[in-house]
Amino acid sequence: MTAGGAQAKDGLSGEALQRKALDAVDAGLDASLARLFGFLRIPSISTDPAHKGDCRAAADWAAATLTDLGLAATVIPTTGHPVVVGRTDTGAARRVLFYGHYDVQPVDPLELWETPPFEPRFGAGAAGRRTIVGRGASDDKGQLLTFLEALRAFRAAGGAPPVDVTVFLEGEEECGSPSLPGFFAAEADRLKADLALVCDTGMWSATTPSITTSLRGILSVEVTVAGPSRDLHSGLYGGAARNPIHVLADILAAARGADGRVAIPGFYDSVREMPQEVREAWARLALGPEEFLKPVGLSVPAGESDRMLIEQIQSRPTMEVNGIFGGYTGEGTKTIIPSKATAKISFRLVADQDPAQIATAFEAFVRARLPADCSATFSGHGGSRAFLVDPASPDLAHAAQALREEWGVAPVMVGSGGSIPIVGQFKSRLGIDTLLIGFALDDDRIHSPNEKYDVTSFHKGTRSWVRILQALG
Known part of the structure; x- marks a missing residue:
């Protein structure tokens, strides 16, 4: 290992190797940005079957890049878009697993883009910050490339990080990662490591880094309340017939109190x-x-x-109604009492809430409030548990110190209201914890037209990974 002043394999001390690698990041910034632009030109939209070939092209680009960095890289087919895995095997005492995704969101509405989304360009952001504009610049191609460019910097410095590295890139993150369970079942041994690293999160501010130490879990449920056997004329039946929209609205309103707390019995028992x-x-x-x-x-x-x-x-759990519909929703009027009404609901969960238990409790809550002549059906769209880093983790302390050295301020330890299901997979299937360290900013417009990534985020993000990898040794 080469932490501090320990001796590296090539004779350089860890401190000297890190210094040379940081110099290589600075000297190679323009070339790094050119490589990022090439990556961004590939329209790897995973949700659109028309871009299946582009997703394969992005996977091949990533594999070629890993090979160029000295990793043994493989493109592995799945039932959807391929996975890319690359490994170093230097015999280091520890191995880290880096995760990222090469797929991107659709570009709609296209007319709101100032320039074509897959023709990346430099732009000017807030306070004159230089930016990279293009789909995937921040989510997640620019972010994942900060890590790969850090590996390149070690190579240019004539050494290697003091940890072995496995790079794991998928192509379906933006469409729910449907192929990952099958991949994990068949290929989990490829991903064994001591710690996972994810660069798909953000900074506290443009000058203050952060480490995401908790993620809320998620549960998605769809409930349909049915009443009459068919849509009814609201003049003939209004006042006598049960209206499923009224019923569903009353139940959803009852599920949340005036104090903002979720009113489902047992909801907070495991919080x-x-x-x-x-x-x-x-x-x-x-x-x-x-x-x-x-x-x-x-x-x-x-x-x-x-x-x-x-x-x-x-850090608190939520219940949100994401959509509610039933009856006539077109132009003009159609005076009916609908036969059914549906709501799409998502719960954001915290440790140690069990998605299955929450789904059962919600179903019981709804059924207990159904009036005569109404029934309910439920369908689920999957769930994942919350994630929490041990505040006493030595890896967390080492990464925090590395970020402090690069940015000049201590990183903020934050929780994320969002969910990254892959982190739960790392814990449940591989038994490893994850550090979530990203360099995106709130104004990066991810998933929106004119997505961007600050050049400083890219540059200092790469430098940060050099320091973090050295510290983790």
């Missing part, structure tokens, strides 16, 4: 409180409605009224 020191650290961040809600046209937090806003979005 783990964050340590007091974490809550105190979050309080010092002073995230308020002005910073978080005003940019989206809101002003008052609507979650649990006895919780800080930052808790509401990071």
Whole structure:
């Protein structure tokens, strides 16, 4: 191992190797950006069958890049888009697994793009920051390339990181990773490691890095309430016939109290409180409605009224109605009482909530409130558990120190209100923890037209990975 001043295999001390690698990052920035532009030109939209060949092209590009970096790389077919796995085998005492995805979101609405989405260009962001504009610039091609370029910098410095590396890139993240369960069942041995690293998250600000230490889990449910055997004339039957939209709306309203708490019995039974020191650290961040809600046209937090806003979005569970429909929704009017009404619902879960138990509790809550002449059916769209990094993890401490050295400030330890199901797979199937360290910014417009990635995020992100890999040794 080469941490601190320990001796590297090529005779350089760990400190000297890191210094040379950081110099290589700086000297090679223009070439690194050129490689990123080439990657961004591949329209690897995983949700569109018309781009199946482009997804394969992106996988081949990634495999060729890994091979160029000295990794033994393989493109592995799945039932959908292929997976790319590359490995170093230097005999290091530890192995890290890096995950990223080469697929991108669709570009619609195309007319809102200022320039073609797969013709990347430099732009100017807030405060004059230089940016890279193009689909996938931030999510996730620019992010994953920071890690690969860090490996290139070690190679240019004449050495290697003090840990062995497995790079695991998939091509279906943007469409729910449907092929991953089968891949894990057949190929999990390829991914064995001591620690996983994910670069698909963001920074606290343009100058302050962060490490995501918790992810909320997710459960998606669809419920349909049925009443009459057919749509009814609202003049003839109105006032006498049960209206499924009314029933469903009443049930959904009952599921959430005026204090913002979910009213489903047992919903909070397994919710783990964050340590007091974490809550105190979050309080010092002073995230308020002005910073978080005003940019989206809101002003008052609507979650649990006895919780800080930052808790509401990071460490507390939620129930959200994502869509509700039934009856006639076209132009003009059609005066009916619909025969059924449907709602799509997502729950964001925290440790140690079990998605299956929450699904059962929600179903019981709905059925207990169905009036006469109504029935309910349920369908699920999958779920994953929440993820939490042990605050005492030595790897977390090493990564935090590495980021402090690069950015000049301590990283903020944050939770993410979103979910990254692959992290749960790493824990349940491989038995390893994950560090989520990304360099995206809130204004990167991911999933939107004119997606961008700051050049500073790309440059200092690459430098950060050099430091982190050295520290993890």
